[in-house]
Amino acid sequence: MSELRRSTMQPATDMYGNTRSGLPMPSTAKKASSSAMRMSLAGPAARTPYLPPGAGSGSNTAHSGYRSQNVNPLLQSTSKPNYGRTPLTNSSRRGSVWTGGPSLAPPSGSQTFKDPRPIRERSYQSRMKQDIYSWLQATEFDISVQTLSNITGKDYRAMFQHLVTIVDPGYPFDPRLRFEDELQPALKALRYPFSTQIDNKWLAAPGSMHSWPALLAVLHWLVEMGKARLNYLESEDDPTLQIADRIPEEFSDPIHHQALAFNYFSEAYVAFFHGADVFHEQDKELEASYAKKNERVVGDLENKKALLAQGTKELDELRSSKAPLEKLQKIRACILDDRAKFDDVLHRLESRKRQLTESVVREKAELAARSQNFDQLKAEHEKLTEVVKVQNLTPEEVIRMNTDHETLARNLEDLKYKISEARKTVMSLEVITTNRGAAAEEALDLYGNLLSAVGLFPPLPPPFDDIDLRLELNTAAANPQQLLLGSDIRKVIKPTLNSVAEIKRTERADIESERIKVDNELDQLTLECENVDEEVREIEKKVMSLNEQADDLRDAAQQESMVSNAEAARLERELAHARTAALSSGMGVKSRLQALQFE
Numbered sequence: 001m002s003e004l005r006r007s008t009m010q011p012a013t014d015m016y017g018n019t020r021s022g023l024p025m026p027s028t029a030k031k032a033s034s035s036a037m038r039m040s041l042a043g044p045a046a047r048t049p050y051l052p053p054g055a056g057s058g059s060n061t062a063h064s065g066y067r068s069q070n071v072n073p074l075l076q077s078t079s080k081p082n083y084g085r086t087p088l089t090n091s092s093r094r095g096s097v098w099t100g101g102p103s104l105a106p107p108s109g110s111q112t113f114k115d116p117r118p119i120r121e122r123s124y125q126s127r128m129k130q131d132i133y134s135w136l137q138a139t140e141f142d143i144s145v146q147t148l149s150n151i152t153g154k155d156y157r158a159m160f161q162h163l164v165t166i167v168d169p170g171y172p173f174d175p176r177l178r179f180e181d182e183l184q185p186a187l188k189a190l191r192y193p194f195s196t197q198i199d200n201k202w203l204a205a206p207g208s209m210h211s212w213p214a215l216l217a218v219l220h221w222l223v224e225m226g227k228a229r230l231n232y233l234e235s236e237d238d239p240t241l242q243i244a245d246r247i248p249e250e251f252s253d254p255i256h257h258q259a260l261a262f263n264y265f266s267e268a269y270v271a272f273f274h275g276a277d278v279f280h281e282q283d284k285e286l287e288a289s290y291a292k293k294n295e296r297v298v299g300d301l302e303n304k305k306a307l308l309a310q311g312t313k314e315l316d317e318l319r320s321s322k323a324p325l326e327k328l329q330k331i332r333a334c335i336l337d338d339r340a341k342f343d344d345v346l347h348r349l350e351s352r353k354r355q356l357t358e359s360v361v362r363e364k365a366e367l368a369a370r371s372q373n374f375d376q377l378k379a380e381h382e383k384l385t386e387v388v389k390v391q392n393l394t395p396e397e398v399i400r401m402n403t404d405h406e407t408l409a410r411n412l413e414d415l416k417y418k419i420s421e422a423r424k425t426v427m428s429l430e431v432i433t434t435n436r437g438a439a440a441e442e443a444l445d446l447y448g449n450l451l452s453a454v455g456l457f458p459p460l461p462p463p464f465d466d467i468d469l470r471l472e473l474n475t476a477a478a479n480p481q482q483l484l485l486g487s488d489i490r491k492v493i494k495p496t497l498n499s500v501a502e503i504k505r506t507e508r509a510d511i512e513s514e515r516i517k518v519d520n521e522l523d524q525l526t527l528e529c530e531n532v533d534e535e536v537r538e539i540e541k542k543v544m545s546l547n548e549q550a551d552d553l554r555d556a557a558q559q560e561s562m563v564s565n566a567e568a569a570r571l572e573r574e575l576a577h578a579r580t581a582a583l584s585s586g587m588g589v590k591s592r593l594q595a596l597q598f599e
Contacts, residue, residue: 183203
């Protein structure tokens with residue numbers, strides 16, 4: 001508690017930048033004159049709800065600037081920024097303590113925001129009027145629905161001031177000022193986001209078509225802010241209200257610490273005005289609050305201390321006694337030996353159990369098989385006995401019949417075995433036949449592709465125009481000679497292909513001879529071209545030498561022309577000089593002639 005008092009009662013700076021102390025002044029201290037500053041004796045100041053750090057545009061705007069409903073008379077003589085100071089005169093009205101929400105700050109500079117609400121729609125206007133009418137009736141403001149339909153400047157000013165007073169009860173309206181001079185400052189103080197779109201000229205006729213939607217939207221916004229403020233103030237569990245009676249016994253929120261500190265300073269402030277210099281009751285109350293807060297923690301601390309003492313005692317006893325390591329090692333060795341023996345016995349028993357289980361399963365299977373065979377033999381014996389009784393056979397005949405039956409049974413088994421082997425052979429042969437048929441089809445496809453590639457599809461060129469070299473596979477034919485459909489391979493297709501190959505070889509030889517002849521002609525032409533190229537190169541050399549001679553002649557002519565031009569320029573200069581001299585001598589002769597004439 002003492003640390004809290006030391007941290008919260010440091011020197012502070014007032015709104016004018018002057019350093020002032022947060023400590024209460026004693027009653028014997030010299031007070032300033034009443035004309036300069038008078039201390040109010042109305043009581044402790046009310047507190048402003050605490051706004052947690054970081055609560056800006058992301059938090060609810062209704063929680064950002066509403067005051068507590070702790071109606072304290074001291075609040076009427078001092079504002080929160082000038083806590084501890086009194087107004088200059090009694091007649092001056094207190095200033096508004098409305099701080100507003102950061103998210104509703106008006107745009108800076110020339111930047112403006114367009115109102116996103118559909119304020120010019122009839123349905124939305126009707127809903128706003130109903131909300132405004134319901135809120136005004138709930139706040140004991142006498143108004144009728146017709147007043148909102150035919151609004152006048154006086155009615156609008158009354159409703160506006162009533163709604164602003166609900167949002168900020170301390171806003172200083174001046175009845176001596178015109179409503180046009182109070183509208184914009186009030187909207188800016190309440191951080192109305194669209195205040196720049198309101199024109200004061202509209203207040204002359206607020207019910208007109210162009211002004212009423214925006215002015216109605218202002219009233220609706222004030223209604224919503226009033227509802228939000230009321231909802232915030234009625235929320236009993238919100239810690240930012242800083243109500244000391246609602247602080248739980250155990251708390252850790254910084255807001256609760258600040259609420260206790262503010263409550264302590266308020267009560268000490270009242271006691272200070274009553275002439276007290278020491279605040280024992282306030283100290284005891286604050287100490288009791290923190291004692292309740294720390295009661296469970298202190299109890300836990302005592303329990304932990306007791307456990308620590310007990311553990312320390314046991315640790316000392318263990319350290320003072322001998323180490324039981326040897327005894328534990330012996331016990332561990334015995335346990336390990338017993339474990340090895342037990343594992344060995346368990347392994348043997350498991351092996352024996354597995355063998356007995358397998359033996360029992362085999363015996364059961366064999367017993368079931370033999371029981372079934374016995375039942376079959378018994379049924380067959382009974383059947384044969386009945387047959388013997390019916391046929392009245394002698395034992396020799398029965399024995400002979402049994403022998404014949406066994407012989408026939410063995411023959412039947414042999415025949416069944418041979419049939420199964422034959423079926424297996426047939427199945428393997430069918431598989432081989434299928435594979436070979438697929439290979440034959442692939443070979444015929446390749447043969448057809450080759451015929452198409454070499455151009456031997458019908459009709460063939462003469463003299464083979466009546467021969468068809470195509471072949472088709474007929475796997476369903478019973479006769480092997482009918483597996484291939486088409487001309488005979490040995491008598492027709494093979495001789496024809498040989499003849500075609502011979503013709504192609506002859507044509508290829510002729511083409512090769514023609515190619516050799518053309519190559520010779522090309523070689524001769526190439527040689528002639530090389531000769532022509534040599535002649536062209538000789539001519540180019542001669543032309544180059546002639547060009548060089550022409551360049552030399554051109555250079556010599558240019559030099560001569562430059563010399564002649566220089567000589568001509570020199571002669572022109574001399575001629576000009578001579579002309580100038582002649583003119584000057586002529587002027588001199590004329591002047592002498594005139595002088596002589598004068599003489």
